[in-house]
Amino acid sequence: MEKKAIITVVLAVFFGLVQAQNNFVNPEHVESVTAISRVLGDGRKVATVILEYDVPISNKSLTTDSYRVEGKEVTRIYANTVPERAEVGVNGRYVIIEVKVEVDLNAQPKQPTEADMEKKKERDRMQGGPGLRAGWSTGGDDEYPGNAVVVQTRNIKTVQGKIYKASETPIESTVEKCLVADDFKQEEFVSPYTGQVLPYNIYIPEDYNPEEKYPLVLFIHDAGVASGPVTQTLYQGNGATSWAEPEAQARHKCIVVAPEYPFITVDDNWNYSHHLDATIALLKDLQTRYSIDSTRIYTSGQSMGCMSSIVMMLKEPDLFAGALLVAGKWNPELMGPLDKQNIWIISCEGDHSSNTLQGQAVELWRNQGNTVSEATWDMTLPVEQLSEEANKMRAEGNHLLFTHLTGGNHRATWFVSYGIEGVQDWLFEQHK
Template sequence: MKRRTFIAGAATAGSLAAVGSVAYGAAADPDRTASQAGHIRSATAITKVFGDGQKLMAVAVEYDQEIDTSTLSTSTFAVTDRTVTKVYANRTAALAERGKDGRYVIVELSSEDTAAALWVTGQGSSTPTSTPSSTSTATASPSPSSSSGSGGAPGGGGPVVGDDTPGGTIVAAKATLVQKGTVTSTRGTRYAATDTTLTTSSVVNLIVDDFKQFTYDDSATGQTLRYNLFVPKNYDPRKSYPLVLFMHDASVVNVATEGPLVQGLGAVCWASPEDQAKHECFVLAPEYGSVVVDDNYEPSTLFDATANLVESLTKRYSIDEDRRYTTGQSMGAMMSLGLSIKYPDLFAAAFIVAGQWPSDVAAPLADKKLWILVSQDDDKSYSGENAITKVIKEQGTAVATATWDGRSTAAQFAADVRSLKAQKAPVNYASFQTGTTVESGSSTSAHMGTWRIAYTIPGIRDWIMQQSRDDG
């Protein structure tokens, strides 16, 4: 984890930092910066990615002395348009289970707040229900309407994939807050409450900051791909590492390069400290400037460019050709299926989330190791996966099946995974039972609701990482 403020070109201090074509980062009001608050040195926004996207989850206020954590409470700070849930001291600008005396005061915020959302789509809880005020913690900066290729720009009415249409927006992470109570240092110095408004001037994006952004020029297709790459923290070229390719859905088309990292857990879950402790691996997440494949199943050349990018990175780093994996949601799931058919030696296993592919060409999937997850309420993807698994069975390959409750606890999902694995089939097919992927009255579709749950289940990722191309 590291602190980062995204800056593009010659952006002046205090302006929103731009990445790609959208605003992403933090803004500082030159008239109300944290440095003018006397003993306060800085204020840093802390973000975290959830199943429904990135959210602003805390502010780290840095003081000039170590702070006594026992003197803090949820009433010590007030954050504009946000609900304070926890306040404690820490030695770094980071979240913690328990406070410890340090120069940073961590003000944690509710993930349920409307203004928490930093990834905004046309559906679901990550879409603000009201327009934030001028002092809100988040101000949307939409992408431009220009586009290239066949997909159309976000919001530009491009092809629909499943039921997700291009139109996601990354919102700048910014918070304003006031110290409402007394803060006491470990030396006994008391910092009295003040009416001075503090504004965050930097951002820590948990896990997201651990990825680096690159571009790949593919001479074979003439395409240029922007992509995010996570390199294992202790990368040793003398060792051999797995690689996970995550491909996003159409709502993430043509946003900032970081789009696939902030739209949900599909990319970042593999790079979490917990997963890396179990399975050190590279994580690759391309950002597509146009829809690669829609429901007509006619991929653009970005499809082949993606396969070429995987091969290029395999040569550049010490990546094991027998332990490359693919996953994706909706459009990305379709690409994972299509790539597994066209390039049979590219991946050892695939995690398919809410996707489909024409069953009349699905026979080669009988030779693949697959974990498929879809909602029974998702008519197109559910019927599509039923057709695919029928073909796989007809080819003589065993398919383990189960129906899951999308409202299950982590422990229940862990048991579900164990039960499906116990069938010892190369293809695992789980479907969420009707009415369990979205809450009653929610505007989120079951299609999109599927991947908000899918990537929260670590047991599936563990199964994927155990597969190898050379073990049959």
């Protein structure tokens, strides 16, 4: 082959390779991928994915099928000059992908693997038999991921007209943010009784002023995330974050405390662990460090957290001004003294154990001469309508309330209960 021909072939191969490279997404075009999640009743879910590009992207070149987000339903895609949502897209370096987020009333926790079951068998063998018991660890295996994987499915254009080709190459998020949950600080408290460490999350209002007095809301998680990372109680549902949402803080500015328990705090045999004494000590310690209104300390919890709240109310009847008890229970024969407290119980009709035992406690209170407000709500109603139903119960003026949610199941109770304005308003009306 002549020298000229060889050069021609080499150049053709070179330019062919360059052209081939231009047919694929160059990872260097994407400088970062941020997954922004929200916490709903059934846990943390990614709501927005933001791709930062090296140059401005043409908003007109984007459609709702320009990208797909693995496991998510895309609702809007547009460009912006800043890394945040907008009503209208504009040319900019950021591509905003909005995805559908909603509560799944039938959501179930992660199913255990064979390895998980083997671990459970060994734990049972070491600790005397199967079943949840106070002082045990459940492993904290529930997952509420905040990451995202994006695939560019159609060509897009830069403002200068350059085409960034579609590709099946997945682009993984490089940054994770969780709205409201990220506003909590993580701290540790050493139990004065055992010396063991109790990790907890605390939200302090952004404009906290030590010259003012703030109510405090304590939230206690269920057994499903016991022994998980300290932030797991913030991600498993909105029992903690609902009080710190901007709208909630605008109505009722407060401090929020959410421990992450390393073990089961209570069990179905009415046993409880020393961690509840440590929690009471934590609340008393916080009152020495923050400007807390001691007449407006509230407790709430779901399942194990509800039961834990009941135990602490029995142990320290003058500590809490009010309680929101969700999807829990206690031995109704022991709940008689609680009739002097301000309590709102919420259970699902499909949660037979909670609904029945809490109903027996309510009957006990009535037999002791108390009037209890009781109602049934359709749990599928929009939150605004549930708030209206709550306000009807509030208007009755009773300090003991019992709400049944139609159908549902144990977990679905807390998927719905938190974030209802009427319920929150009632709680903050309570004083010691």
